[in-house]
Amino acid sequence: MSSKDYVSWFRDSTPYISAHRQKTFVVLLSSEAIAHGELTNIVHDLALLHVLGARLVVVHGSRTQVDAEMPDATYVGNRRVTDAAAMQTIARINGQIRTQLEGLFSMGLPATPMHNTDINVVSGNFVTARPIGVIDGVDHVYTGRIRKVHAKRIHTMLDSRALVLLPPMGFSPSGQTFNLAAHELATETAIALEAEKLIVFDERAYLSEEDGRRRGTLQPGEVDAYLETCSDATRVHVECLARAVRAGVGRGHMLGFAEDGALLGELFTAAGVGTQISEDGGGAVRPATARDVADIVEIIRPLEESGALVRRSRDRLEREIERFFVAEVDGIVVGTCALYPHQDQGELACVAVKQSFQSSRTLNIGSRLVQTVEAAARAAGLKRLFILTTQAEDWFREHGFASADLSALPMEHRLLYNYQRASKVMIKQLS
Numbered sequence: 391m392s393s394k395d396y397v398s399w400f401r402d403s404t405p406y407i408s409a410h411r412q413k414t415f416v417v418l419l420s421s422e423a424i425a426h427g428e429l430t431n432i433v434h435d436l437a438l439l440h441v442l443g444a445r446l447v448v449v450h451g452s453r454t455q456v457d458a459e460m461p462d463a464t465y466v467g468n469r470r471v472t473d474a475a476a477m478q479t480i481a482r483i484n485g486q487i488r489t490q491l492e493g494l495f496s497m498g499l500p501a502t503p504m505h506n507t508d509i510n511v512v513s514g515n516f517v518t519a520r521p522i523g524v525i526d527g528v529d530h531v532y533t534g535r536i537r538k539v540h541a542k543r544i545h546t547m548l549d550s551r552a553l554v555l556l557p558p559m560g561f562s563p564s565g566q567t568f569n570l571a572a573h574e575l576a577t578e579t580a581i582a583l584e585a586e587k588l589i590v591f592d593e594r595a596y597l598s599e600e601d602g603r604r605r606g607t608l609q610p611g612e613v614d615a616y617l618e619t620c621s622d623a624t625r626v627h628v629e630c631l632a633r634a635v636r637a638g639v640g641r642g643h644m645l646g647f648a649e650d651g652a653l654l655g656e657l658f659t660a661a662g663v664g665t666q667i668s669e670d671g672g673g674a675v676r677p678a679t680a681r682d683v684a685d686i687v688e689i690i691r692p693l694e695e696s697g698a699l700v701r702r703s704r705d706r707l708e709r710e711i712e713r714f715f716v717a718e719v720d721g722i723v724v725g726t727c728a729l730y731p732h733q734d735q736g737e738l739a740c741v742a743v744k745q746s747f748q749s750s751r752t753l754n755i756g757s758r759l760v761q762t763v764e765a766a767a768r769a770a771g772l773k774r775l776f777i778l779t780t781q782a783e784d785w786f787r788e789h790g791f792a793s794a795d796l797s798a799l800p801m802e803h804r805l806l807y808n809y810q811r812a813s814k815v816m817i818k819q820l821s
């Protein structure tokens with residue numbers, strides 16, 4: 391990477407750095423991820439996220455490691471039957487994994503990515519469990535269900551800048567330890583903490599379409615269509631992400647534990663590298679407010695300078711802010727447009743997407759903005775939309791606009807038409 395590329399990459403990441411600061415992320419490191427050679431890199435990336443101000447809760451699994459020691463364990467469905475001897479082994483293995491992770495988070499040698507990081511990792515009795523009981527006639531003994539995640543206690547630790555590490559175990563009020571499923575623990579913890587994100591490291595890097603293309607974003611209602619091609623482990627993970635998002639967690643992310651840098655690629659780039667599940671399908675368009683003026687200015691200024699957009703003063707923008715819409719990704723304003731009604735016509739104006747988010751095949755921000763404005767125009771009873779464009783004629787044609795004559799415009803636009811600018815007039819019938 392040249393120093394110029396590096397500077398532009400770093401600048402593009404800046405909005406994400408502020409967007410993730412003080413946000414609570416619950417991360418599931420499945421037992422396969424713990425066993426994989428990439429674990430050290432994943433921990434380095436988590437450490438970086440922590441240093442940048444994210445509040446991290448890491449839940450780890452241990453099934454692979456426990457199965458290796460107890461190959462003859464009994465399962466009912468996907469759930470282990472945990473007798474007293476098994477519980478002892480599981481507690482020991484969880485202790486070993488916890489120690490391994492604490493060690494990795496404590497690395498700080500010069501010339502390593504974690505030099506000068508000082509991370510306080512805490513574990514504790516943050517989860518109350520109860521026995522799962524008898525299922526299909528089989529007493530599961532010390533296999534437990536989550537009864538309560540002590541969200542307040544965890545938040546207190548996060549407030550003190552600690553990273554919270556949760557092994558898949560819970561404790562009953564009688565002092566008994568129960569074996570929990572790590573994916574359930576991660577999901578219930580994310581929900582209880584009202585986390586911004588649940589991030590799952592899976593054997594697969596992302597969900598894909600039939601032709602193999604990555605599906606970057608989808609809504610919880612869409613996941614079922616992708617489950618058929620998933621292994622049991624991946625299916626469980628995807629279902630957990632969808633459940634968490636339905637229950638109010640901001641976003642669920644599926645990432646491949648074998649992909650170096652997947653966490654950073656997913657959280658610090660527009661297109662991401664994994665699959666994100668969210669109610670808004672990866673981005674939302676909403677009416678702008680006065681607080682968005684600075685972001686809108688930042689998006690449109692370079693486009694005004696290149697001649698793609700007509701110059702607007704900040705004063706005018708502030709006065710007309712209720713005409714504007716903004717598109718957000720991860721809480722960052724990345725696009726804008728405006729709708730000005732003129733009798734039964736609407737002028738679509740100032741359609742602009744932040745450069746680093748343009749032509750993102752997974753987000754399609756420009757298209758979403760236009761769709762939202764069309765819906766707003768229809769709702770307002772407008773019969774057609776028009777636009778004056780110099781550099782995006784083909785793009786609007788692909789969105790159903792057709793070339794039109796100047797005479798089709800409302801009178802004031804005809805009178806104010808700038809012949810030097812020679813914008814193309816395009817119209818889309820709504821009714």
Ligand SMILES: CC(C)(COP(=O)(O)OP(=O)(O)OC[C@H]1O[C@@H](n2cnc3c(N)ncnc32)[C@H](O)[C@@H]1OP(=O)(O)O)[C@@H](O)C(=O)NCCC(=O)NCCS
Binds near residue numbers: 693744747757778781
């Ligand atoms: C035009 C614009 C709003 C599109 O937004 P976007 O989020 O990139 O668009 P989408 O992701 O929905 O669509 C991307 C597709 O449109 C194509 N596209 C983008 N800009 C285009 C343009 N000016 N002309 C023709 N096609 C264009 C991309 O190549 C991409 O095609 P692909 O999927 O085949 O690769 C954005 O590129 C932009 O802000 N341009 C500068 C400002 C401008 O010209 N605005 C219009 C004047 S009002």
